Amino acid sequence: MADNPTPTPARPRDAAIGSGLGRVLLLVYGIFALSASARALVQISTHFSEAPLAYLLSGFAGLVYIAATVGLAIGGERGRILAFVSCSIELLGVLVVGTLSIADAVAFPDDTVWSHYGSGYGYVPLVLPFIGLWWLWRNRPRP
Amino acid sequence: MNGPLSLATIVVALVLGVWYVIRCALNKAPSNTDLWSMLGLGLLVVVLVVVAIVGLFGPDRPADWTTFVGYLITTIAFAPVGVYLARLEPTRWGLLILAVAALTLPVLVLRLQQIAEVTSG
Numbered sequence: 041m042a043d044n045p046t047p048t049p050a051r052p053r054d055a056a057i058g059s060g061l062g063r064v065l066l067l068v069y070g071i072f073a074l075s076a077s078a079r080a081l082v083q084i085s086t087h088f089s090e091a092p093l094a095y096l097l098s099g100f101a102g103l104v105y106i107a108a109t110v111g112l113a114i115g116g117e118r119g120r121i122l123a124f125v126s127c128s129i130e131l132l133g134v135l136v137v138g139t140l141s142i143a144d145a146v147a148f149p150d151d152t153v154w155s156h157y158g159s160g161y162g163y164v165p166l167v168l169p170f171i172g173l174w175w176l177w178r179n180r181p182r183p
Numbered sequence: 184m185n186g187p188l189s190l191a192t193i194v195v196a197l198v199l200g201v202w203y204v205i206r207c208a209l210n211k212a213p214s215n216t217d218l219w220s221m222l223g224l225g226l227l228v229v230v231l232v233v234v235a236i237v238g239l240f241g242p243d244r245p246a247d248w249t250t251f252v253g254y255l256i257t258t259i260a261f262a263p264v265g266v267y268l269a270r271l272e273p274t275r276w277g278l279l280i281l282a283v284a285a286l287t288l289p290v291l292v293l294r295l296q297q298i299a300e301v302t303s304g
Contacts, residue, residue, distance in 0.1 A: 060276030067268065067283055074257075082250050162290070 041158055054179035055115030062112070069109040072168065075161075076153045077102030077111040100182060104129050108172055115179070124176055125183060131169035138166070187264045188234060189292050192227050196288040199224055203282035206275075213269045213277040217294055221269070225262030228288065232259045235295065251298045 056062030080098035088095055104126045111123030138157035151160050158165030189223055206217065232255050238244070245251045265284025269277040 060272050060274045061234060061279075063268070063272055064276050064279045064283060065278055071283075071287060078253060078257075082253065 047181060052114070052116030052119065054181075055119065056112040056178075058115070062175070065171065066109060066113055068164070068168065069105060069112060069172070072161075072165065073102065073109050076105050079153070082158075090164035094152050094155075097133075097154070099151050104133065112172060112175060113127065120176060123172060127169045127172035127176070130172070131167070134165050134169065139171070186234075188227075188231050189296060192224070192231050193289040194228070194290055195227060196285050196292075199270055200282050200285035203278045203285060207278035207282060210275050211278060212273050212275060213281060217278065217281060218266050218269060220283065221262055221266045224285065224288070225259075228258055228262055228292075231292070235299070238299070245299050247298055251295065254291060254295050254298065258288065258295065261291065262286055 052060050056066050076098060080095060080102045083091075083095040083098055108123055108126035108130060111119045111121070111126060113119070114122075134154045134157060137152060137154035141152075141155040153161055153165050157163060203217065206213075235251075235255055239248065239251070260281075261284055265281055268284075269280045271277075272280060
């Protein structure tokens with residue numbers, strides 16, 4: 041592929057979809073985008089009144105994962121900003137909601153992806169934003 | 184749902200997952216054996232899901248059956264999607280894709296068991 045004479049498409053160098061490791065990262069992000077949003081959809085559509093706060097948070101978390109996945113995938117300036125903002129919200133979310141769900145169990149009677157620092161998901165939600173931010177840092181624009 | 188079949192699926196998925204991680208660490212690309220083993224695991228999952236669907240028509244069907252069916256669809260799709268994506272990525276990272284898919288399946292099977300147990304009756 042290195043000496044391919046045809047002009048390569050104008051995909052940003054840091055787009056995660058353009059590299060093997062990035063694709064694995066997108067797969068994991070995609071799995072979380074899917075599981076968080078699907079869970080929220082079921083919770084909100086079937087028993088919303090039981091724990092509105094937790095379910096709205098679930099839905100929000102799902103949207104953030106989708107945004108992060110898209111941002112990492114497309115890369116470039118806009119993609120980086122989108123991915124940076126959503127990964128930061130994820131990190132804040134998992135830390136704040138994780139702490140609150142332990143300190144104030146009454147407000148969080150039903151679990152979200154971020155409850156107890158994501159223990160219900162093997163703590164992957166706690167690690168994932170770090171990996172996303174690491175990806176952005178590794179592919180930072182260099183002069 | 185909670186039979187030797189689930190246990191076999193979980194064990195096979197974990198063994199395959201570790202195998203793929205090792206192969207990825209050795210900087211290999213997915214071989215035909217790797218891809219076929221994943222499809223074999225997928226076949227095991229199909230049998231498991233068929234058994235679970237038959238159970239849906241039995242006396243103790245899970246009360247939370249929207250979630251249950253959602254998980255069934257996700258679970259059955261996982262291995263084929265993993266193989267498809269791994270074929271698109273014929274490098275060491277294709278093996279990591281297979282590993283992620285294989286290591287997620289036990290979680291899905293365990294969740295299916297939980298939903299079937301906690302809410303049935």
